[in-house]
Amino acid sequence: xxxxxxxxxxxxxxxxxxxxxxxxxxxxxxxxxxxxxxxxxxxxxxxxxxxxxxxxxxxxxxxxxxxxxxxxxxxxxxxxxxxxxxxxxxxxxxxxxxxxxxxxxxxxxxxxxxxxxxxxxxxxxxxxxxxxxxxxxxxxxxxxxxxxxxxxxxxxxxxxxxxxxxxxxxxxxxxxxxxxxxxxxxx
Amino acid sequence: xxxxxxxxxxxxxxxxxxxxxxxxxxxxxxxxxxxxxxxxxxxxxxxxxxxxxxxxxxxxxxxxxxxxxxxxxxxxxxxxxxxxxxxxxxxxxxxxxxxxxxxxxxxxxxxxxxxxxxxxxxxxxxxxxxxxxxxxxxxxxxxxxxxxxxxxxxxxxxxxxxxxxxxxxxxxxxxxxxxxxxxxxxxxxxxxxxxxxxxxxxxxxxxxxxxxxxxxxxxxxxxxxxxxxxxxxxxxxxxxxxxxxxxxxxxxxxxxxxxxxxxxxxxxxxxxxxxxxxxx
Numbered sequence: 001x002x003x004x005x006x007x008x009x010x011x012x013x014x015x016x017x018x019x020x021x022x023x024x025x026x027x028x029x030x031x032x033x034x035x036x037x038x039x040x041x042x043x044x045x046x047x048x049x050x051x052x053x054x055x056x057x058x059x060x061x062x063x064x065x066x067x068x069x070x071x072x073x074x075x076x077x078x079x080x081x082x083x084x085x086x087x088x089x090x091x092x093x094x095x096x097x098x099x100x101x102x103x104x105x106x107x108x109x110x111x112x113x114x115x116x117x118x119x120x121x122x123x124x125x126x127x128x129x130x131x132x133x134x135x136x137x138x139x140x141x142x143x144x145x146x147x148x149x150x151x152x153x154x155x156x157x158x159x160x161x162x163x164x165x166x167x168x169x170x171x172x173x174x175x176x177x178x179x180x181x182x183x184x185x186x187x
Numbered sequence: 188x189x190x191x192x193x194x195x196x197x198x199x200x201x202x203x204x205x206x207x208x209x210x211x212x213x214x215x216x217x218x219x220x221x222x223x224x225x226x227x228x229x230x231x232x233x234x235x236x237x238x239x240x241x242x243x244x245x246x247x248x249x250x251x252x253x254x255x256x257x258x259x260x261x262x263x264x265x266x267x268x269x270x271x272x273x274x275x276x277x278x279x280x281x282x283x284x285x286x287x288x289x290x291x292x293x294x295x296x297x298x299x300x301x302x303x304x305x306x307x308x309x310x311x312x313x314x315x316x317x318x319x320x321x322x323x324x325x326x327x328x329x330x331x332x333x334x335x336x337x338x339x340x341x342x343x344x345x346x347x348x349x350x351x352x353x354x355x356x357x358x359x360x361x362x363x364x365x366x367x368x369x370x371x372x373x374x375x376x377x378x379x380x381x382x383x384x385x386x387x388x389x390x391x392x393x394x395x396x397x398x399x400x401x402x403x404x405x406x407x408x409x410x411x412x413x414x415x416x417x418x419x420x421x422x423x424x425x426x427x428x429x430x431x432x433x434x435x436x437x438x439x440x441x442x443x444x445x446x447x448x449x450x451x452x453x454x455x456x457x458x459x460x461x462x463x464x465x466x467x
Contacts, residue, residue: 030360070355077357085354096353102342103245109341125338127331128246128291147450156448168345169352182340183333 018044018052019059022076026053032075032166073165074172100136107133108142108164113179115159116146134158142167245342247295248335250277255332262332265325267306271299302328374443376455377422380462381439384426388435401434406441410464414451419465422453 013021021042026033035053039046053076057069066084070077080088089095100108107130110122122130137143146159160173170176244250254273260266278292305324413420422442429435442464445451450467 027358028361080356082351082354085356088356092356099346099349102249105342105345106245106338109338109345112345113338113341125334126246127248127295127335128289145447145450148448167352168348169355170348177341177344179337179341182337182344 013042013044015048015052015055018042018048019056022049022052023056023078026069026076027078029075029077032070032073032077034075037075070169071171072169073162100140101133103128103130104133104136108137108160111137111143111158112160112164112173112176116149116157117159118149118151118155118157120155245339247292248332249339250274250292251295252332252336252339263329265329267299267303267325271296271303274299298328376462377439377442377453380422380426381435384423384429384435385432387427388432401437403437403440403444406437407444410438410441410445411449414445414449414464414466419454419463422462422464425464 022038025038025041035046035049038044038049042049053069053071057071057076060067060069066081067078068081070079106126107122110125111117114121114125119130119134122134134143138145140163141161142164143158144161146157148154149157164170165172244253251270251274254270254277255262255265258266258269258273260270275296278296281292302324410420410425413425425442426435426438429438442453445464446453452465452467453462454465455462
């Protein structure tokens with residue numbers, strides 16, 4: 001009850017104020033931060049947060065600075081611009097990390113589109129055992145176990161993780177192009 | 188990379204195909220490759236060994252697609268005799284190069300031979316009259332190839348995406364206990380909890396006259412029921428309920444089992460804090 005009273009007393013933040021605050025919060029956040037989390041912390045309407053973030057993203061875009069605001073894995077994130085990768089990499093002294101093998105990428109594609117999916121189902125599509133790839137993907141936390149299928153042998157089902165969304169720059173799974181779109185390329 | 192000592196042998200093989208094989212079994216996962224590279228290359232690094240950098244086939248369907256494209260054949264009208272022959276030649280070559288041929292490649296070889304023989308056999312005259320549609324023995328394979336190729340393209344898309352993502356950087360982590368919250372507890376964290384409890388049990392030496400043992404299956408069942416009822420369980424509290432060391436071990440195994448098989452995670456809210464079992 002006390003909280004409600006406070007809420008009435010507090011003068012509502014202006015959209016500009018809100019933009020300033022969310023910018024700071026997204027900056028300190030370790031991973032993409034969901035607007036619902038921001039709304040809870042700031043005791044604001046989620047719609048207002050979402051609007052502030054979008055306005056902020058536009059502002060960054062217009063400024064053409066070194067940073068960008070991205071909507072990724074269901075949250076917002078401040079990151080460097082793609083074009084600057086060489087300089088950033090040189091400064092950080094990092095090299096692009098080892099890529100996944102063709103086999104692992106294929107396995108990941110099957111899991112991303114068919115999840116939750118079992119190992120025999122992956123075998124059916126790829127025509128090859130995928131145990132090593134699955135282990136690699138699990139180690140890299142790109143996929144997670146999604147319980148067992150109520151079928152003979154109760155095989156484990158796999159699906160993609162939040163890390164998958166982050167590493168492949170996806171807002172959510174619906175952002176993946178439809179698998180049927182790849183059919184045109186086939187013929 | 189394959190290491191071979193006889194350069195002549197390699198040259199000989201290159202004349203056959205101009206395409207070499209990556210070890211088909213996915214043994215080495217951590218290497219960079221060019222997704223679009225389709226030709227093999229020989230790398231000389233000064234030593235006596237000749238290294239061949241090789242293309243990679245992700246599986247038998249991948250190889251088959253490559254062969255069909257090489258023949259410039261229509262996927263809907265695969266020249267099965269020709270393709271089968273080349274496919275078998277490739278497998279022979281893989282054996283010569285001493286690359287372990289995965290069983291899946293042999294399964295595909297058998298499938299191809301089966302289709303080929305079906306196509307050679309005259310069709311049952313009775314069957315021709317009955318069903319209108321000509322039942323092409325290749326159809327199932329074509330369907331699988333088409334389905335597979337979609338995912339192969341999707342894998343290419345993922346590759347492109349990850350390449351772009353690698354060019355984007357975010358701020359490094361800020362050190363604080365807060366951002367350390369809810370880390371996935373490891374087996375070692377779990378063992379620490381277990382040891383804590385076990386140590387406490389040693390202190391209370393009691394006369395054990397009769398005991399009722401609870402089976403692992405029962406333990407899992409009751410644990411599962413509790414998780415689904417309460418959403419999360421404090422492991423420390425759960426272990427403390429156990430009356431004997433044996434029961435404690437059963438409980439511990441039950442926790443491991445439930446994390447492995449169910450959509451349940453182990454979470455530690457603060458560093459050195461209590462571990463909870465939580466429904467995902």
